[in-house]
Amino acid sequence: MNENCLFCRIAAGEIPSSRVYEDETVLAFRDIAPQAPVHVLVIPKTHISGWSAAKDADDALLAHLVRVAAEVAEKEGIAASGYRVVSNCGPDAQQTVPHLHLHVLGGTEMKEQMA
Numbered sequence: 001m002n003e004n005c006l007f008c009r010i011a012a013g014e015i016p017s018s019r020v021y022e023d024e025t026v027l028a029f030r031d032i033a034p035q036a037p038v039h040v041l042v043i044p045k046t047h048i049s050g051w052s053a054a055k056d057a058d059d060a061l062l063a064h065l066v067r068v069a070a071e072v073a074e075k076e077g078i079a080a081s082g083y084r085v086v087s088n089c090g091p092d093a094q095q096t097v098p099h100l101h102l103h104v105l106g107g108t109e110m111k112e113q114m115a
């Protein structure tokens with residue numbers, strides 16, 4: 001747990017969030033500023049700052065993170081209509097919280113462009 005990290009503090013329950021899924025290693029909660037009707041963030045409970053900081057030992061956790069994103073989409077009722085899983089890494093990608101996270105976005109038809 002990194003005391004200076006917003007998402008570590010959310011994972012620890014120090015900062016409230018609207019949780020939609022949780023298990024021992026992964027937490028999913030609603031984004032505070034949703035960009036789509038469904039906008040959920042999926043995070044590892046342990047602190048990993050971003051994709052570039054992930055290690056071989058994190059492989060199982062990262063695979064689980066992606067599977068949880070799909071499970072969240074199912075729970076939120078957007079699996080059939082479709083959804084986007086986005087993860088920003090670093091300054092050019094506008095990563096604002098340096099704790100690895102997946103955005104699960106859906107509930108509306110999205111534009112084609114990626115950037």
Ligand code: 5GP
Nearest residue numbers: 017029030031032033088094095096097098
């Ligand atoms: P990034 O810009 O790093 O890819 O995504 C960070 C996301 O975290 C943004 O979509 C932002 O709205 C969300 N966010 C920032 N602070 C909070 C917070 O305190 N609570 C929740 N639920 N989401 C937050």
Ligand code: ZN
Nearest residue numbers: 005008047099
């Ligand atoms: Zn963190």
